[in-house]
Amino acid sequence: xxxxxxxxxxxxxxxxxxxxxxxxxxxxxxxxxxxxxxxxxxxxxxxxxxxxxxxxxxxxxxxxxxxxxxxxxxxxxxxxxxxxxxxxxxxxxxxxxxxxxxxxxxxxxxxxxxxxxxxxxxxxxxxxxxxxxxxxxxxxxxxxxxxxxxxxxxxxxxxxxxxxxxxxxxxxxxxxxxxxxxxxxx
Amino acid sequence: xxxxxxxxxxxxxxxxxxxxxxxxxxxxxxxxxxxxxxxxxxxxxxxxxxxxxxxxxxxxxxxxxxxxxxxxxxxxxxxxxxxxxxxxxxxxxxxxxxxxxxxxxxxxxxxxxxxxxxxxxxxxxxxxxxxxxxxxxxxxxxxxxxxxxxxxxxxxxxxxxxxxx
Amino acid sequence: xxxxxxxxxxxxxxxxxxxxxxxxxxxxxxxxxxxxxxxxxxxxxxxxxxxxxxxxxxxxxxxxxxxxxxxxxxxxxxxxxxxxxxxxxxxxxxxxxxxxxxxxxxxxxxxxxxxxxxxxxxxxxxxxxxxxxxxxxxxxxxxxxxxxxxxxxxxxxxxxxxxxxxxxxxxxxxxxxxxxxxxxxxxxxxxxxxxxxxxx
Numbered sequence: 001x002x003x004x005x006x007x008x009x010x011x012x013x014x015x016x017x018x019x020x021x022x023x024x025x026x027x028x029x030x031x032x033x034x035x036x037x038x039x040x041x042x043x044x045x046x047x048x049x050x051x052x053x054x055x056x057x058x059x060x061x062x063x064x065x066x067x068x069x070x071x072x073x074x075x076x077x078x079x080x081x082x083x084x085x086x087x088x089x090x091x092x093x094x095x096x097x098x099x100x101x102x103x104x105x106x107x108x109x110x111x112x113x114x115x116x117x118x119x120x121x122x123x124x125x126x127x128x129x130x131x132x133x134x135x136x137x138x139x140x141x142x143x144x145x146x147x148x149x150x151x152x153x154x155x156x157x158x159x160x161x162x163x164x165x166x167x168x169x170x171x172x173x174x175x176x177x178x179x180x181x182x183x184x185x186x
Numbered sequence: 187x188x189x190x191x192x193x194x195x196x197x198x199x200x201x202x203x204x205x206x207x208x209x210x211x212x213x214x215x216x217x218x219x220x221x222x223x224x225x226x227x228x229x230x231x232x233x234x235x236x237x238x239x240x241x242x243x244x245x246x247x248x249x250x251x252x253x254x255x256x257x258x259x260x261x262x263x264x265x266x267x268x269x270x271x272x273x274x275x276x277x278x279x280x281x282x283x284x285x286x287x288x289x290x291x292x293x294x295x296x297x298x299x300x301x302x303x304x305x306x307x308x309x310x311x312x313x314x315x316x317x318x319x320x321x322x323x324x325x326x327x328x329x330x331x332x333x334x335x336x337x338x339x340x341x342x343x344x345x346x347x348x349x350x351x
Numbered sequence: 352x353x354x355x356x357x358x359x360x361x362x363x364x365x366x367x368x369x370x371x372x373x374x375x376x377x378x379x380x381x382x383x384x385x386x387x388x389x390x391x392x393x394x395x396x397x398x399x400x401x402x403x404x405x406x407x408x409x410x411x412x413x414x415x416x417x418x419x420x421x422x423x424x425x426x427x428x429x430x431x432x433x434x435x436x437x438x439x440x441x442x443x444x445x446x447x448x449x450x451x452x453x454x455x456x457x458x459x460x461x462x463x464x465x466x467x468x469x470x471x472x473x474x475x476x477x478x479x480x481x482x483x484x485x486x487x488x489x490x491x492x493x494x495x496x497x498x499x500x501x502x503x504x505x506x507x508x509x510x511x512x513x514x515x516x517x518x519x520x521x522x523x524x525x526x527x528x529x530x531x532x533x534x535x536x537x538x539x540x541x542x543x544x545x546x547x548x549x550x551x
Binding site for chain 3: 207209211218279281285286287309310311313323335336337338343345347
């Protein structure tokens with residue numbers, strides 16, 4: 001019913017099968033990469049619905065452009081670039097519509113970190129702080145520290161120079177720290 | 187950066203690197219859209235041929251027989267069991283398998299009376315029942331809760347908890 | 352809706368439009384399929400999840416219910432999803448809306464759902480709502496069930512909710528009245544959540 005099996009083929013094998021006409025083989029790539037993509041998109045966009053929509057969109061774009069994936073074994077990083085760009089586009093659209101992915105005052109109160117080191121409240125505070133970062137700072141922080149990319153890889157994804165990316169990542173750390181300290185004091 | 191400041195950022199990174207729950211249907215939604223695309227070229231130089239009805243037919247066929255996927259991280263194993271001496275077939279039917287009376291058969295234990303199957307389910311609340319010998323609907327006698335359904339046949343309920351978002 | 356379709360000159364029957372997005376609709380009989388597809392299209396246009404509606408129709412079909420009774424159930428669920436979305440606000444995930452619709456049908460009020468969302472604005476409400484419905488299914492009065500679930504919302508994670516529900520089940524199995532069990536376990540859980548070292 002759930003069709004649960006272990007996928008043993010490499011990314012390259014699956015890409016070659018898809019290009020040879022076996023569209024169903026793409027399901028293996030989706031299953032393998034969806035976790036990482038959803039995690040990144042959730043943090044970048046701030047909510048699950050937008051994240052899953054961006055991930056679906058990225059997978060579909062990747063499928064349509066699969067013949068352009070130069071290196072079959074490099075499918076993962078190539079797909080990630082597509083997703084990161086989708087997230088940037090969505091963040092920019094949201095900013096233009098003056099939509100702010102930010103919890104309201106009640107959430108800020110509930111994000112208070114109590115002295116007992118309440119983990120769930122701290123996680124709420126973190127999500128709140130992450131949502132408050134400017135999109136380009138958030139992107140730099142996530143790509144550098146969560147996805148653990150090099151600045152060169154980040155430059156390829158974002159089109160921004162490595163010096164600017166280093167500055168953005170540094171500012172993101174500073175601002176996250178300040179906001180989390182602020183939440184602790186409320 | 188001072189030591190406490192580094193510790194805080196480390197803690198942030200660890201938290202953000204935790205796996206995020208993924209909707210169990212996301213893969214199916216992606217594949218439904220993928221399979222509606224024009225047929226993939228056999229080489230990078232062959233033009234695409236579009237046949238909408240054929241694509242919809244392929245999508246319907248392939249969605250009915252999902253391909254191999256590894257279980258998502260937030261799924262939990264739930265065992266369904268029923269004592270049904272004398273039964274020749276027992277299946278479990280519910281929200282998690284589209285109320286299909288044949289796709290999730292239970293296996294008979296060696297003793298012959300007990301039937302079991304384990305299903306991986308994402309967090310949520312599921313209505314279900316057993317179907318014995320293809321026609322007899324039976325609620326789960328050991329489920330702590332039943333719920334009146336809309337069709338005069340009470341369902342049993344199982345709730346699956348999840349990892350924190 | 353039908354006029355709009357004709358004006359656009361679409362030749363695909365309604366069921367095929369819904370089929371393009373969910374082929375499970377093919378399992379429904381012909382008259383039911385078109386009626387369900389209409390309700391699903393309305394829901395889709397309203398930004399509501401359509402999966403639960405199809406599940407309800409599939410359940411009715413599996414149980415060999417009549418077409419009118421299946422459509423009554425599907426429409427009732429569609430209404431509940433709309434109320435859920437109004438109560439929980441946007442963005443709410445499809446799973447949250449489905450869980451809220453069940454909770455409403457178990458006796459929760461829309462205002463309770465709103466309070467729950469305000470008490471837990473970032474984390475998913477799927478498990479809290481499922482636990483609420485479970486408590487009512489075991490005989491806890493709906494008011495009491497919503498009170499305890501909201502009380503826990505700010506501090507409990509999903510595992511805490513499941514542990515709470517198991518504790519209430521245990522009490523009820525031992526003969527404690529359901530409402531008393533829920534309040535009693537709320538006090539136990541509240542103390543434990545404020546003191547993580549002593550969590551049950």
